[in-house]
Amino acid sequence: MTCQPTYHSFLHNCIFCHPKIMNFNLNSMNSTYSSSFVAGNFARKFLSGGLFFFMPAEVQMLELLLAVFVFIVIHSLRQKKRQGLPNWPFVGMLPSLILGLQGDMYEWISGVLCRQNGTFIFTGPWGTNLNCVVTSDPRNLEYLLKTKFSNFPKGEYFRNTVRDLLGDGIFSADDEIWQRQRKTASLEFHSTKFRSMTTESLLELVHSRLLPVLEESVKKSVPVDLQDILLRLTFDNVCMIAFGVDPGCLRPGLPEIPFARAFEDATEATLFRFVTPTLTWRAMRSLNIGTEKKLTDSIREVDKFAEEVIQTRKKELSLPTESEKQRSDLLTVFMRLKDEQERPFSDKFLRDICVNFILAGRDTSSVALSWFFWLLNRNPEVEQNILAEICQIVNERKDAKDKEDLDNLIFKPEEVKKMEYLQAALSEALRLHPSVPVDHKEVLEDDVFPDGTVLKKGTKVVYAIYTMGRMEGVWGKDCRDYKPERWVRDGRFMSESAYKFTAFNGGPRLCLGKDFAYYQMKFAAASILYRYTMKVEKDHPVIPKMALTMYMKHGLKVRLSRRNQTELQKHLKTN
Numbered sequence: 001m002t003c004q005p006t007y008h009s010f011l012h013n014c015i016f017c018h019p020k021i022m023n024f025n026l027n028s029m030n031s032t033y034s035s036s037f038v039a040g041n042f043a044r045k046f047l048s049g050g051l052f053f054f055m056p057a058e059v060q061m062l063e064l065l066l067a068v069f070v071f072i073v074i075h076s077l078r079q080k081k082r083q084g085l086p087n088w089p090f091v092g093m094l095p096s097l098i099l100g101l102q103g104d105m106y107e108w109i110s111g112v113l114c115r116q117n118g119t120f121i122f123t124g125p126w127g128t129n130l131n132c133v134v135t136s137d138p139r140n141l142e143y144l145l146k147t148k149f150s151n152f153p154k155g156e157y158f159r160n161t162v163r164d165l166l167g168d169g170i171f172s173a174d175d176e177i178w179q180r181q182r183k184t185a186s187l188e189f190h191s192t193k194f195r196s197m198t199t200e201s202l203l204e205l206v207h208s209r210l211l212p213v214l215e216e217s218v219k220k221s222v223p224v225d226l227q228d229i230l231l232r233l234t235f236d237n238v239c240m241i242a243f244g245v246d247p248g249c250l251r252p253g254l255p256e257i258p259f260a261r262a263f264e265d266a267t268e269a270t271l272f273r274f275v276t277p278t279l280t281w282r283a284m285r286s287l288n289i290g291t292e293k294k295l296t297d298s299i300r301e302v303d304k305f306a307e308e309v310i311q312t313r314k315k316e317l318s319l320p321t322e323s324e325k326q327r328s329d330l331l332t333v334f335m336r337l338k339d340e341q342e343r344p345f346s347d348k349f350l351r352d353i354c355v356n357f358i359l360a361g362r363d364t365s366s367v368a369l370s371w372f373f374w375l376l377n378r379n380p381e382v383e384q385n386i387l388a389e390i391c392q393i394v395n396e397r398k399d400a401k402d403k404e405d406l407d408n409l410i411f412k413p414e415e416v417k418k419m420e421y422l423q424a425a426l427s428e429a430l431r432l433h434p435s436v437p438v439d440h441k442e443v444l445e446d447d448v449f450p451d452g453t454v455l456k457k458g459t460k461v462v463y464a465i466y467t468m469g470r471m472e473g474v475w476g477k478d479c480r481d482y483k484p485e486r487w488v489r490d491g492r493f494m495s496e497s498a499y500k501f502t503a504f505n506g507g508p509r510l511c512l513g514k515d516f517a518y519y520q521m522k523f524a525a526a527s528i529l530y531r532y533t534m535k536v537e538k539d540h541p542v543i544p545k546m547a548l549t550m551y552m553k554h555g556l557k558v559r560l561s562r563r564n565q566t567e568l569q570k571h572l573k574t575n
């Protein structure tokens with residue numbers, strides 16, 4: 001038999017004719033295979049075409065197994081072309097996923113998505129809940145997040161997995177429970193009282209905590225983990241917004257705060273559930289072992305903190321003097337409201353609301369700021385442009401004394417609003433490093449995506465926000481370059497469609513804190529950049545961590561120094 005370059009001849013030649021394989025077959029034979037006579041016969045008829053008709057059944061069985069094995073290998077590898085990844089019996093695409101997880105997971109997903117024109121179906125091992133449709137196609141995103149919003153809820157699987165930590169809060173709720181919280185919180189987020197509370201609390205944190213901590217590192221000439229410092233800043237800030245309480249994470253000496261630690265542990269242990277078969281984590285929970293024990297302990301700590309704050313606030317609000325103070329944190333706002341039956345909300349529901357807001361706002365802005373400062377380090381011309389913009393805004397101040405008092409200069413809300421190039425630079429950082437790199441939904445009823453992908457009821461849909469920011473078809477050939485200019489037209493910041501730039505989600509579930517987050521990031525970034533230059537420590541590894549939020553795995557080690565006064569004066573004069 002001669003080897004022809006066809007699929008069938010490959011099987012015949014390589015499996016049935018190859019002398020080495022034949023040798024192996026005969027030598028490794030063992031008589032226990034005699035019961036495989038029927039299967040062997042079958043193999044002989046179908047595969048060897050009669051050539052080995054008189055061979056012993058054992059040999060035929062082994063041949064059959066080998067043939068099936070090679071067939072599976074070739075078939076699975078051929079699937080790669082059609083489905084993006086090899087699809088193996090029993091384990092599906094899991095081996096590729098495990099390999100992908102060894103390196104940069106988000107780059108790996110992006111590679112597969114680009115090969116598959118923006119959508120692929122991931123097949124998990126049999127009996128697991130890992131099957132899902134992964135997409136980065138803006139048409140599908142618009143359909144998922146807006147057009148057919150009601151057919152793509154967060155879903156029961158997500159809710160059941162996060163219930164212990166998040167309860168019925170906005171992040172995991174669907175339908176009326178979600179709508180009610182969204183409406184109330186949205187009204188609050190857009191109120192003048194809330195806006196002034198958030199700007200005041202941020203000002204206090206930046207000037208009394210952040211800048212002194214950075215100044216201390218300059219005086220001592222030591223590097224700092226900027227990501228850790230920014231995380232402390234936003235954690236304190238979001239607790240002030242949600243609970244009206246400052247936990248004090250960002251203080252000299254950077255103390256460990258039990259509530260912050262418990263929150264961190266609870267989030268990590270909840271995330272672990274998503275990569276563990278449901279039956280396994282449920283068993284671990286019943287036995288109170290491993291990560292489930294950690295989760296129970298940390299949730300107890302979070303609940304203790306929430307309970308204390310809720311009880312104290314109730315007492316405060318019952319006193320006429322305090323209620324007149326008109327606090328505008330979310331806890332107080334929801335405490336003043338009533339449910340559909342005109343009863344006050346339960347303590348548990350109040351706790352869920354606050355915990356969800358802390359989760360939403362505690363690390364997203366700080367992680368975005370960390371990537372932003374890292375990008376500035378690699379693109380010094382962008383830093384100069386930002387500085388020029390800030391100085392121009394400072395220069396417009398009427399009082400000369402106001403301009404030059406570097407140490408005490410505080411940016412006003414209307415000045416922060418004018419920092420359009422800075423907003424572009426932050427958006428560009430979020431495009432390349434979105435704080436939430438992947439998100440997900442569940443299919444309620446059978447549906448079809450605009451790109452033709454069929455979606456069965458119950459399917460999980462994962463949308464790869466990270467990939468969306470790096471698609472040539474969407475952002476052009478320079479999609480991997482850091483270019484804030486792509487967001488600026490005629491000197492003004494121009495926002496993009498939420499289905500192209502999905503860092504803040506889109507449709508009815510668009511991030512509620514988006515405006516505040518921009519304000520917070522701009523205020524903190526401008527206050528730092530006006531005073532300090534920073535250099536990322538040489539050889540410090542910067543890679544993303546596998547988590548719900550795109551942290552830098554090893555933090556961001558930087559060395560700060562005071563910004564040169566002459567450089568600043570140059571900008572102030574030229575403007």
Ligand code: HEM
Binds near residue numbers: 502508
């Ligand atoms: C750079 C900063 C931020 C980014 C990139 C960001 C991004 C996002 C994303 C992608 C979602 C959708 C999550 C999902 O549904 O699975 C979301 C939702 C949300 N975000 Fe943000 N966020 C940021 C800051 C904040 C801040 C500071 C707050 C609050 C103080 C906040 C409050 C919320 C809330 C409440 C939701 C849930 C909205 C809903 O489901 O209706 N976010 N955000």
